[in-house]
Amino acid sequence: MAAVQETVDKVKSIDVDAYKYGFVTDIESDKAEKGLNEDTVRFISAKKGEPEWLTEWRLDAYRRWLTMREPTWARVDYPKIDYQDLYYYSAPKSMSGPMSLDEVDPELLRTYEKLGIPLREREILAGVQGASTRVAVDAVFDSVSVATTFKAELAKAGVIFCPISEAVQSHPELVRKYMGTVVPVTDNYFATLNSAVYSDGSFVYIPPGVRCPMELSTYFRINEQNTGQFERTLIIADKGSYVSYLEGCTAPKRDENQLHAAVVELIALDDAEIKYSTVQNWYPGDSEGKGGIYNFVTKRGDCRGARSKISWTQVETGSAITWKYPSCILRGDESRGEFYSIAISNGRQQVDSGTKMLHLGRNTSSRIISKGISAGRSNNTYRGQVFAHRKATGARNFTNCDSLLIGNKCGAHTIPYIESRNANAIFEHEATTSKISDDQLFYCMQRGLSAEEATALIVNGFVRDVLQQLPMEFAVEAQKLISVSLEGSVG
Amino acid sequence: MLEIINLHAEIDGKKILNGLTLTVKDGEVAAIMGPNGSGKSTLSYVVAGRSDYKVTGGDVLLNGQSILELGAHERAAKGLFLAFQYPLEIPGVTTMTFLKASINAQRKQRGEPELSTPDFMKKVRAAAAKMGVKDEMLRRPLNVGFSGGEKKRLEILQMVLLEPSFAILDETDSGLDIDALRIVGDGVNSLRAKDRGFLVITHYQRLLDHIVPDTVHVQSQGRIVKSGGPELAHELEKNGYRDYVAAAA
Ligand SMILES: Nc1ncnc2c1ncn2[C@@H]1O[C@H](COP(=O)(O)OP(=O)(O)OP(=O)(O)O)[C@@H](O)[C@H]1O
Ligand SMILES: [Mg+2]
Numbered sequence: 096m097a098a099v100q101e102t103v104d105k106v107k108s109i110d111v112d113a114y115k116y117g118f119v120t121d122i123e124s125d126k127a128e129k130g131l132n133e134d135t136v137r138f139i140s141a142k143k144g145e146p147e148w149l150t151e152w153r154l155d156a157y158r159r160w161l162t163m164r165e166p167t168w169a170r171v172d173y174p175k176i177d178y179q180d181l182y183y184y185s186a187p188k189s190m191s192g193p194m195s196l197d198e199v200d201p202e203l204l205r206t207y208e209k210l211g212i213p214l215r216e217r218e219i220l221a222g223v224q225g226a227s228t229r230v231a232v233d234a235v236f237d238s239v240s241v242a243t244t245f246k247a248e249l250a251k252a253g254v255i256f257c258p259i260s261e262a263v264q265s266h267p268e269l270v271r272k273y274m275g276t277v278v279p280v281t282d283n284y285f286a287t288l289n290s291a292v293y294s295d296g297s298f299v300y301i302p303p304g305v306r307c308p309m310e311l312s313t314y315f316r317i318n319e320q321n322t323g324q325f326e327r328t329l330i331i332a333d334k335g336s337y338v339s340y341l342e343g344c345t346a347p348k349r350d351e352n353q354l355h356a357a358v359v360e361l362i363a364l365d366d367a368e369i370k371y372s373t374v375q376n377w378y379p380g381d382s383e384g385k386g387g388i389y390n391f392v393t394k395r396g397d398c399r400g401a402r403s404k405i406s407w408t409q410v411e412t413g414s415a416i417t418w419k420y421p422s423c424i425l426r427g428d429e430s431r432g433e434f435y436s437i438a439i440s441n442g443r444q445q446v447d448s449g450t451k452m453l454h455l456g457r458n459t460s461s462r463i464i465s466k467g468i469s470a471g472r473s474n475n476t477y478r479g480q481v482f483a484h485r486k487a488t489g490a491r492n493f494t495n496c497d498s499l500l501i502g503n504k505c506g507a508h509t510i511p512y513i514e515s516r517n518a519n520a521i522f523e524h525e526a527t528t529s530k531i532s533d534d535q536l537f538y539c540m541q542r543g544l545s546a547e548e549a550t551a552l553i554v555n556g557f558v559r560d561v562l563q564q565l566p567m568e569f570a571v572e573a574q575k576l577i578s579v580s581l582e583g584s585v586g
Numbered sequence: 587m588l589e590i591i592n593l594h595a596e597i598d599g600k601k602i603l604n605g606l607t608l609t610v611k612d613g614e615v616a617a618i619m620g621p622n623g624s625g626k627s628t629l630s631y632v633v634a635g636r637s638d639y640k641v642t643g644g645d646v647l648l649n650g651q652s653i654l655e656l657g658a659h660e661r662a663a664k665g666l667f668l669a670f671q672y673p674l675e676i677p678g679v680t681t682m683t684f685l686k687a688s689i690n691a692q693r694k695q696r697g698e699p700e701l702s703t704p705d706f707m708k709k710v711r712a713a714a715a716k717m718g719v720k721d722e723m724l725r726r727p728l729n730v731g732f733s734g735g736e737k738k739r740l741e742i743l744q745m746v747l748l749e750p751s752f753a754i755l756d757e758t759d760s761g762l763d764i765d766a767l768r769i770v771g772d773g774v775n776s777l778r779a780k781d782r783g784f785l786v787i788t789h790y791q792r793l794l795d796h797i798v799p800d801t802v803h804v805q806s807q808g809r810i811v812k813s814g815g816p817e818l819a820h821e822l823e824k825n826g827y828r829d830y831v832a833a834a835a
Contacts, residue, residue: 556678
């Protein structure tokens, strides 16, 4: 708290004129100073040429954040984060990235090789200095025509898909109407921090009755570089529309920013459907867990309209710490929420993930399929909440949580909260914990598979129900990723 | 050819194999019979390389080469196959996927190219037709919910597919109905060849009516205590093991 108090005092003590002056000169620079105060927030907002209301919105969030405490209820353990020791805008690349691939954790490089990632891209992923500019040029060169065709097709359908900073300029009414309505500025420590300092992210709007003609993937978003550690995404599916959105990448991405606190908001109006798929594979750190990413994400979908549907599918294999609960607010009558998750932890990774299904409307339904796999010395917790409001007559939930343990030094935990205020709601919960047995391994090995191949095969079988929810190409990549993530877990 | 020489093995500190010696030549079908708990399955596990069994003495040679230092998957790639007494269930992995994974894992170890999907399908279809295994079963997760007989049939299907140079069948006849017994017998007989040996573990003569062995051996307390021709099985069926067990004790 000391640091925060100091900030409060500092903010109070700033002379307005001096501040304005400093502000103007500062904007020429490409990075904010280390640390967080109202200046930093104004600086970010000004850098992006944001309208007054948004600057105020960010400042409100910042002031709120000062009064909040970092949550401690998750089953994760990490050294205290010094929020004044971080950069909140455009981190200084010249100082911390490795100079070349020779300086990168060899374990990480081996993983790239196994995943078949081209050399050029490995540099970017590993955060080698200057690599991103080199590759960005090539990528633009290679993909200009693809991206253009892409944009043209989307425009024809009336779909808006652009960086959220661009949407603030081009469609301020939409951003203003929806941003912060699913994850309120006051929601939780990390979401509030994100609201104050978010760097960029995606914006998607699907007009009424439109079925988005293609899967939207962050990969095709122009200006994707540098969305940074505080990413913010907003997706709105207007009445009767449909969209499938893919986020992430199977390659383990290294980042000089250890803390990642993203916010994703989904809004589905009457009869609309959003399918959101994630493959998350941030750098988990070395064998001792050092240098890994802390991933504290707030993802929430609002089934605002009747008969709307939101479905989350995630494959989580990376990060040193994952704190993530993609949730659905089932507000519209007969709306439906789904959560399909594969969370793999190995080494010293810590995962605390799950979902919330909040049944508010009548005849709402939800389905949760969670597959947790723990190996090495990792800890993997499923934390889920299913809630039925007094008015949620006919609410139904089916939950299935399976945990698979590999070896005997890891942990799996299942923490379901179930609360029904409506006598009519029907909630079903199934949970299993199993181990890959030596008998199973021996059987597979007798047929020619190595211990690792056998483990991967058994694990892939274990997660099959969820893999089937992913778009085809994504599923194939995810399957490969699962095998690579579990290497070294047997033997 | 499989040569087991004065093999001693234990598990969790308990000695199960006590100097077992047995040679099965190329082209030979040898049968092992013996009372429950005499270590027949243990023998098959030790030969196949299950790592929780500790070999405390002796050697096992496959085609003249010691295999004791090899992992189970390496022995498999060298052509050793074991049809399990109790085949394992692998939830979520379809039988088809499993078959393809195993065939290609072996090919990879031997430095052969992977089978293309069409080539693989052709092979599986042929083997399945031969073993009376329906397509629907190949699409189900391996052994999950299969009847006892179906599991055994699938073991032999895998053997037909993998074309091992030496196969051990551990009580493959148990749980089989009369027709299945004949199909399994035919499956094995169709693979009989002068460069391939079989070790058939069974309690009953009825399997040996279909797979006529060249030699029959009696195992008791982790040792071979009597060897003979096919007539030995008939004698055992009549008189039981009493004489041999007493002799071994
Ligand atoms: N982990 C273990 N610890 C101690 N004893 C064991 C262990 N595993 C097996 N055994 C014992 O080893 C002995 C041999 O078992 P095995 O399964 O090889 O017999 P078998 O001849 O195949 O019997 P059956 O005819 O019933 O199949 C049995 O007495 C069994 O209880
Ligand atoms: Mg046995």
